[in-house]
Amino acid sequence: MSAVSAADPAAIDPAAIDLAAIGAMDKADPLSAFRARFVLPEGVIYLDGNSLGAASSAALAELGKAAGQEWSHDLIRAWNSAGWFDMPLRLGDRIGRLVGAAEGQVVVTDTTSINIYKALHAALAMRPGRSVIVAEGGSFPTDLYMAEGVVSSRPGTSLKLEGVDAPTIEDLIDDSVAVVLVNHVNYKTGELRDMAALTRRIHEAGAMAVWDLCHSAGALPVELDAVGADFAVGCTYKYLNGGPGAPAFIYAARRHHDDIVQPLSGWWGHARPFAMERGYAGASGIQRFQCGTQPVLSMRALKGALDIWDEVDMTALREKSLALTDLFIALVEARCGQYGVSLETTRDRARRGSQVSFAHANAYEVMQALIERGVIGDFRAPATLRFGFTPLYTSYRDVWDAVGILEEILSSGIWKEPRFAVRAAVT
Numbered sequence: 001m002s003a004v005s006a007a008d009p010a011a012i013d014p015a016a017i018d019l020a021a022i023g024a025m026d027k028a029d030p031l032s033a034f035r036a037r038f039v040l041p042e043g044v045i046y047l048d049g050n051s052l053g054a055a056s057s058a059a060l061a062e063l064g065k066a067a068g069q070e071w072s073h074d075l076i077r078a079w080n081s082a083g084w085f086d087m088p089l090r091l092g093d094r095i096g097r098l099v100g101a102a103e104g105q106v107v108v109t110d111t112t113s114i115n116i117y118k119a120l121h122a123a124l125a126m127r128p129g130r131s132v133i134v135a136e137g138g139s140f141p142t143d144l145y146m147a148e149g150v151v152s153s154r155p156g157t158s159l160k161l162e163g164v165d166a167p168t169i170e171d172l173i174d175d176s177v178a179v180v181l182v183n184h185v186n187y188k189t190g191e192l193r194d195m196a197a198l199t200r201r202i203h204e205a206g207a208m209a210v211w212d213l214c215h216s217a218g219a220l221p222v223e224l225d226a227v228g229a230d231f232a233v234g235c236t237y238k239y240l241n242g243g244p245g246a247p248a249f250i251y252a253a254r255r256h257h258d259d260i261v262q263p264l265s266g267w268w269g270h271a272r273p274f275a276m277e278r279g280y281a282g283a284s285g286i287q288r289f290q291c292g293t294q295p296v297l298s299m300r301a302l303k304g305a306l307d308i309w310d311e312v313d314m315t316a317l318r319e320k321s322l323a324l325t326d327l328f329i330a331l332v333e334a335r336c337g338q339y340g341v342s343l344e345t346t347r348d349r350a351r352r353g354s355q356v357s358f359a360h361a362n363a364y365e366v367m368q369a370l371i372e373r374g375v376i377g378d379f380r381a382p383a384t385l386r387f388g389f390t391p392l393y394t395s396y397r398d399v400w401d402a403v404g405i406l407e408e409i410l411s412s413g414i415w416k417e418p419r420f421a422v423r424a425a426v427t
């Protein structure tokens with residue numbers, strides 16, 4: 001197989017890759033035109049779109065319009081005239097297209113943490129007589145913090161963890177389990193779960209599945225309806241590029257809508273919010289998952305970002321994502337392997353998200369040195385160098401250049417300089 005059309009890292013011959021080959025890959029890239037829609041600083045190779053996606057001109061234009069015209073001029077009228085009030089549902093439907101959900105099942109609202117709380121609570125209420133929540137010991141921590149919060153507010157409920165109470169999630173599933181909360185892609189290792197198979201297994205045991213899509217929405221095709229998922233949650237500020245603090249989304253399969261108990265029963269989830277009724281009556285449908293007034297400016301940036309996503313073919317996106325991560329793995333192993341980096345992400349394409357993690361004993365210092373040289377990835381404790389690959393604005397040339405800079409940093413040992421050991425609050 002040629003270097004250019006390699007199907008996995010092992011099939012790439014790093015010695016056969018040079019700038020000409022990289023140039024050919026970029027030239028053949030069907031997604032390359034999207035790069036110009038983003039505003040990235042000169043001299044930066046941005047490999048952290050899995051933490052905070054890049055700004056797009058469309059998102060910035062929406063922000064400007066919402067603040068400069070609608071808020072400044074239309075004022076309160078804009079809730080109706082500019083469609084602010086319905087925006088959570090309209091944006092939810094557009095995200096639905098990216099995660100395989102038919103209309104009316106996704107709403108943009110609150111944060112992923114809060115949406116986890118709502119989904120777990122709803123799922124538990126639908127499985128009376130069952131008391132166990134199953135999750136992953138290696139989960140993104142907030143998922144577990146929120147699950148613990150649910151447990152503390154529902155006497156008799158308990159949390160069992162993969163890697164703590166049993167080796168795998170499958171081992172923990174039995175008829176005491178009400179709900180399984182699971183990350184589609186692990187935030188640290190990039191491991192991708194088989195959503196169809198695990199959802200089937202969860203349903204066979206009579207339990208509900210809550211999928212956390214933070215690292216798969218906008219990173220790869222997701223088929224919530226087709227696999228029969230019950231609930232799902234996810235971020236919009238990572239691969240979806242909605243902007244810092246953009247609100248999250250929540251999905252509930254239509255077959256559950258009449259049975260959903262919303263524990264955060266605020267007025268935006270009421271059937272008639274402006275009737276100002278004394279009693280709570282949950283809205284029918286997914287809007288029941290709203291709680292209070294939504295962040296309109298943040299949603300407008302997300303709207304701009306989704307205008308771009310409307311044009312994206314998710315199959316082409318996945319193909320490029322895998323090609324970028326294959327290339328990065330092959331080049332780093334060939335050129336930096338002797339300096340103590342070891343791959344933490346699987347080589348198996350079927351189980352890989354859109355990120356690559358390498359362990360290094362001094363990962364923090366190495367990442368700080370990379371960032372000083374303009375290669376922005378991130379560090380995850382205790383010893384992980386994490387690189388996210390966002391096919392809409394990352395080129396094969398970016399991968400090539402980033403590996404060259406990593407090689408220089410490791411071979412020169414410049415990362416040992418004391419300034420790289422200073423820790424900031426956000427890593």
Ligand SMILES: *Cc1c(COP(=O)(O)O)cnc(C)c1O
Pocket residue numbers: 111112113114140142143183187212214215235248
């Ligand atoms: C990023 C991320 C979150 C973030 O939750 P917020 O409440 O939006 O801060 C939650 N879960 C996972 C798996 C994540 O990757």
